[in-house]
Amino acid sequence: xxxxxxxxxxxxxxxxxxxxxxxxxxxxxxxxxxxxxxxxxxxxxxxxxxxxxxxxxxxxxxxxxxxxxxxxxxxxxxxxxxxxxxxxxxxxxxxxxxxxxxxxxxxxxxxxxxxxxxxxxxxxxxxxxxxxxxxxxxxxxxxxxxxxxxxxxxxxxxxxxxxxxxxxxxxxxxxxxxxxxxxxxxxxxxxxxxxxxxxxxxxxxxxxxxxxxxxxxxxxxxxxxxxxxxxxxxxxxxxxxxxxxxxxxxxxxxxxxxxxxxxxxxxxxxxxxxxxxxxxxxxxxxxxxxxxxxxxxxxxxxxxxxxxxxxx
Amino acid sequence: xxxxxxxxxxxxxxxxxxxxxxxxxxxxxxxxxxxxxxxxxxxxxxxxxxxxxxxxxxxxxxxxxxxxxxxxxxxxxxxxxxxxxxxxxxxxxxxxxxxxxxxxxxxxxxxxxxxxxxxxxxxxxxxxxxxxxxxxxxxxxxxxxxxxxxxxxxxxxxxxxxxxxxxxxxxxxxxxxxxxxxxxxxxxxxxxxxxxxxxxxxx
Numbered sequence: 001x002x003x004x005x006x007x008x009x010x011x012x013x014x015x016x017x018x019x020x021x022x023x024x025x026x027x028x029x030x031x032x033x034x035x036x037x038x039x040x041x042x043x044x045x046x047x048x049x050x051x052x053x054x055x056x057x058x059x060x061x062x063x064x065x066x067x068x069x070x071x072x073x074x075x076x077x078x079x080x081x082x083x084x085x086x087x088x089x090x091x092x093x094x095x096x097x098x099x100x101x102x103x104x105x106x107x108x109x110x111x112x113x114x115x116x117x118x119x120x121x122x123x124x125x126x127x128x129x130x131x132x133x134x135x136x137x138x139x140x141x142x143x144x145x146x147x148x149x150x151x152x153x154x155x156x157x158x159x160x161x162x163x164x165x166x167x168x169x170x171x172x173x174x175x176x177x178x179x180x181x182x183x184x185x186x187x188x189x190x191x192x193x194x195x196x197x198x199x200x201x202x203x204x205x206x207x208x209x210x211x212x213x214x215x216x217x218x219x220x221x222x223x224x225x226x227x228x229x230x231x232x233x234x235x236x237x238x239x240x241x242x243x244x245x246x247x248x249x250x251x252x253x254x255x256x257x258x259x260x261x262x263x264x265x266x267x268x269x270x271x272x273x274x275x276x277x278x279x280x281x282x283x284x285x286x287x288x289x290x291x292x293x294x295x296x297x298x299x300x301x302x303x304x305x306x307x308x309x310x311x312x
Numbered sequence: 313x314x315x316x317x318x319x320x321x322x323x324x325x326x327x328x329x330x331x332x333x334x335x336x337x338x339x340x341x342x343x344x345x346x347x348x349x350x351x352x353x354x355x356x357x358x359x360x361x362x363x364x365x366x367x368x369x370x371x372x373x374x375x376x377x378x379x380x381x382x383x384x385x386x387x388x389x390x391x392x393x394x395x396x397x398x399x400x401x402x403x404x405x406x407x408x409x410x411x412x413x414x415x416x417x418x419x420x421x422x423x424x425x426x427x428x429x430x431x432x433x434x435x436x437x438x439x440x441x442x443x444x445x446x447x448x449x450x451x452x453x454x455x456x457x458x459x460x461x462x463x464x465x466x467x468x469x470x471x472x473x474x475x476x477x478x479x480x481x482x483x484x485x486x487x488x489x490x491x492x493x494x495x496x497x498x499x500x501x502x503x504x505x506x507x508x509x510x511x512x513x514x515x
Contacts, residue, residue: 044487140454207403214511216418218488225487226479233478238457 017311032130056162072202093129147176342442349379350429357424368418383468393493419512
């Protein structure tokens with residue numbers, strides 16, 4: 001049975017930040033184009049760099065099709081299932097070091113004790129983490145990382161970003177990932193282990209990627225929405241308001257009108273601040289677009305390479 | 313005489329409450345709607361291999377249509393873009409969307425490995441909706457949370473949204489559908505949905 005990969009319900013995030021972005025869009029748009037810009041921004045409050053992100057998504061997709069997927073398939077073909085499970089368990093167990101650190105940083109002390117027990121049990125009885133013994137005694141794997149810790153500390157999620165090779169992230173996710181990489185013992189073992197770790201990650205994502213491929217009408221939007229909802233759900237430990245969800249969607253028209261009014265107020269109040277912000281956003285957007293172009297070219301080259309291979 | 317009146321009253325009250333009870337049994341609660349649908353789904357999963365895709369589709373057709381408010385869901389997922397659609401287009405969308413919903417159930421719940429749905433709790437939302445919290449137990453795997461959002465339709469309840477492990481199906485679809493309508497238009501949307509239904513039927 002296939003299941004959707006996780007996510008979360010409330011798409012409401014940081015009203016001030018997104019209204020700032022809308023404000024910027026209006027400020028940048030001028031009279032003639034305000035309508036169009038406002039509309040597209042309202043549709044994707046969390047994704048102001050959609051063009052850049054779509055390009056990157058396309059690039060990652062071709063890298064996955066031509067490089068990661070074939071290697072991952074080969075790995076799955078030559079490696080027996082029990083070894084794949086062992087490899088998955090091994091890296092998953094090392095990740096518990098991160099989980100415990102982030103438990104403590106989020107003041108989840110009893111969970112941190114549980115996760116420490118989990119790590120100790122699997123590292124010893126579970127032969128260095130190859131076997132997930134803890135699961136059988138009722139200690140489920142928890143999912144905590146530094147991005148969630150930052151969320152608990154009140155750092156806003158920021159814009160949605162698709163990173164080259166690494167895939168979906170957010171402005172907050174980048175420092176999160178840097179911290180987690182530094183805290184994970186697997187990062188210090190060396191190259192061949194890193195490679196196996198990457199293979200394992202791709203092989204584990206297989207189900208989710210297949211589901212997206214089958215179910216998504218627009219794979220980019222599908223990935224973005226499920227990623228953002230899933231991250232939000234993890235950060236709030238599933239407590240995001242699921243109930244208000246439909247009501248919000250239903251009187252969307254009403255909310256939008258209200259949002260626009262709020263934005264107007266903001267615009268008047270902090271006009272100067274907004275102008276400054278819009279300038280810096282503009283610069284960032286420009287550099288993003290430059291990079292996006294580079295990646296588009298690279299994606300094109302990969303495609304060409306594949307084609308020339310086929311014709312040989 | 314007085315005694316007779318009292319007796320009559322008792323008989324009358326009995327009748328009154330009796331009919332009231334009968335009515336209460338007829339209108340299913342939100343929880344009953346969800347549980348009925350879940351048990352029908354599990355039954356199809358159990359026979360999944362034998363039925364094949366076409367068989368699962370046929371068996372799920374009525375259960376999905378009777379438990380979900382597909383017309384309303386189709387209207388919500390196109391959002392404000394829906395106002396730009398003609399009546400004929402809206403009808404087309406509801407038809408294709410309904411097929412797609414049944415097809416994705418038939419495709420994704422194709423076999424059975426001891427899964428079962430467990431009811432957790434039920435809560436009323438501020439605007440007259442009900443959320444039924446439940447989870448799917450999968451042997452040897454983490455359970456998946458399924459939250460069903462229901463609204464009253466006529467004298468019964470209908471599922472409007474399913475939130476699986478925190479991912480709202482309605483919000484996800486809505487982003488997709490409105491984006492496609494904005495970028496590529498109505499015909500492209502219908503073509504894409506039909507392609508997906510086609511792919512589901514082939515696997």
